[in-house]
Amino acid sequence: MTKRPVLVVLFDDVQSLDVTGPVEVFAGAGRAGGGTYPIRTASLDGGPVRTQSGLRLLPDGTLAEAVAGGPPHTLLVPGGEGTRRPDPRLVDWLRENAPRAERLVSVCTGALLLAEAGLLDGHRATTHWVACDHLARCYPEVEVDPDPIFVRDGRLATSAGVTAGIDLALALVEEDLGRDTALTVARHLVVFLRRPGNQAQFSAQLAAQTARREPLRDLQQWITEHPDADLSVEALAARARLSPRHFARAFQAETGTTPGRYVDRVRIEHARRLLEETADGVQEVARAAGYGTPEAMRRAFVKTLESTPAEYRRRFHAPVGAAR
Numbered sequence: 001m002t003k004r005p006v007l008v009v010l011f012d013d014v015q016s017l018d019v020t021g022p023v024e025v026f027a028g029a030g031r032a033g034g035g036t037y038p039i040r041t042a043s044l045d046g047g048p049v050r051t052q053s054g055l056r057l058l059p060d061g062t063l064a065e066a067v068a069g070g071p072p073h074t075l076l077v078p079g080g081e082g083t084r085r086p087d088p089r090l091v092d093w094l095r096e097n098a099p100r101a102e103r104l105v106s107v108c109t110g111a112l113l114l115a116e117a118g119l120l121d122g123h124r125a126t127t128h129w130v131a132c133d134h135l136a137r138c139y140p141e142v143e144v145d146p147d148p149i150f151v152r153d154g155r156l157a158t159s160a161g162v163t164a165g166i167d168l169a170l171a172l173v174e175e176d177l178g179r180d181t182a183l184t185v186a187r188h189l190v191v192f193l194r195r196p197g198n199q200a201q202f203s204a205q206l207a208a209q210t211a212r213r214e215p216l217r218d219l220q221q222w223i224t225e226h227p228d229a230d231l232s233v234e235a236l237a238a239r240a241r242l243s244p245r246h247f248a249r250a251f252q253a254e255t256g257t258t259p260g261r262y263v264d265r266v267r268i269e270h271a272r273r274l275l276e277e278t279a280d281g282v283q284e285v286a287r288a289a290g291y292g293t294p295e296a297m298r299r300a301f302v303k304t305l306e307s308t309p310a311e312y313r314r315r316f317h318a319p320v321g322a323a324r
Contacts, residue, residue, distance in 0.1 A: 003038055004176060007072035007101075009113075010043040010059050011082045011090055016051040017162045018078030018107040025169035026074075028185040033177055037074075042066040044089055052081045063093050071100035074172070078165070079108030079128065091117050105157045105172070107165035114158070115139040126151045128161035179315075212254055215240050220255070223263060227270045227290040231263045263290075268304050271297055275313040282309050 006026050008019055023039055030037035043049050046062035060066070075098055095117040098104050106114050111127035112135060114120050121141040126132070132146035145151055150159040150168040159168040166189070174182035219240050223231060236259055237247035251259045271289035274280055282294045286309075291297035294309070301309050 002036065004036060004073035004102075005038045005040065006074045006076060007066050008039065008041045008076045008078065009063065009090070009094075010041050010049045010057055010078075011080075011087065012049050013052045013080050013082030014049060014057070014078050015080035015108055015162060016053055016055050016057070018080060018110065018165050019051075019057065021163060021166040022076055022078075022105075022107060022169035024189060025166055025173060025185055028188050029173040029177060029181055032181050032184050036177065040066055040072070044087060044093070063090075063097070067097055067100075071097065071102070073101065074103045074105055075101035076105045076107065077110035077113050079106070079110040079112070079161075083109045083112040086113055086116060094119065101155075103155050103157065103172070105159075105168065107159050107168070108161045111135060111158045115142055120156070120158075123153045123156050124151055125153065125156070125158040126160055127158060130161075213250070216251060216254055220262070224266050224270075227263075227267045228288055229290065231259075231290065233259050264300065264304075267291065268300055271301070271309070272305075272312065272316075275309060276316050285309065 006023075008023060010019065019041070023041075026037040026039055030039070040061075041057070041059045042061055042063045042065065043059045044063055046059055046065070048056050048058050050056050066072070077094070077098075091113065094113060098114070098117065098119050104114070104119065106125075106127070108128045109131045111120065111125050112131060115125075115135060115138070120139065122143075124143040124145055125135070126145050126148050127135050129146060132144055135142060136144040148160070149164040150157060150171065152171075157168055157172065159165045170182050170186055173185060219236060222239070223236070229235075233244050233248055236251075237244040240247050242250065248259060251262075255262065267289045271285055271291070274285045274288060278285075280288070282297070286292065286294045286297040289297065291300065298308055301307055301312060305312060307315075
């Protein structure tokens with residue numbers, strides 16, 4: 001049976017969940033697959049590291065020892081406050097050794113370490129939403145995508161904040177060992193094997209600012225509760241008791257997005273949830289989400305998620321009785 005060694009890089013002020021989340025996924029898959037993922041943790045000097053929450057982690061050894069017998073299949077670099085002022089020796093080690101790994105993975109702000117080592121230049125990547133602007137500003141050679149929960153670019157995989165590392169690890173296990181093994185691990189960890197990499201880091205309401213004025217704030221909530229209603233600018237403006245032009249300007253000024261984009265995001269999120277959690281037919285889902293026709297919903301899915309509704313359901317529908 002093919003073994004895919006995983007090496008997890010540790011350093012002071014690492015985010016503990018960035019380490020333990022993916023490690024639990026790979027360990028679970030390893031047990032299910034007969035030791036498919038031997039896991040090793042290592043720090044520069046092999047000594048204990050203190051996470052940003054104060055938890056102490058004891059590595060298996062030094063980074064030099066970890067690669068003495070050859071590079072790992074998967075090199076995983078977690079995030080945390082320690083990525084803001086990294087040890088130059090760690091950056092040098094990554095620059096020299098990361099290219100030798102078959103798969104290079106970062107979780108959360110671990111992408112900053114990879115960028116500092118020049119390993120993201122010319123590649124598409126993501127990180128925690130708080131750090132996306134910093135990553136783009138400080139490393140202009142990196143194509144930063146702030147929206148997805150994880151991004152794959154060849155042998156390189158980067159994820160958004162904290163729990164997105166679990167989603168990415170599950171996707172890698174599914175790629176290596178198939179959906180059944182990944183689903184077994186997801187159920188054991190009491191998470192759904194459902195979030196695609198291009199799912200946004202935020203829901204429509206979190207991605208948009210909350211309007212300051214109560215009528216617009218209430219309207220935002222009403223839109224999420226009535227995706228099948230007439231949500232044209234004219235209809236929404238009438239509900240807010242504003243002219244269409246004034247409403248469109250005020251909505252964008254207070255939420256940071258246009259009414260149309262906000263509605264589009266609400267509708268696709270609602271359709272996704274119905275496809276994931278119910279057995280409703282595609283036509284029924286399209287109607288409930290406000291698309292009117294299955295073809296209109298299909299176009300929206302292909303544009304936003306690069307997947308048809310049928311493909312999305314096949315991959316992310318939660319089986320009856322699956323653990324929550």
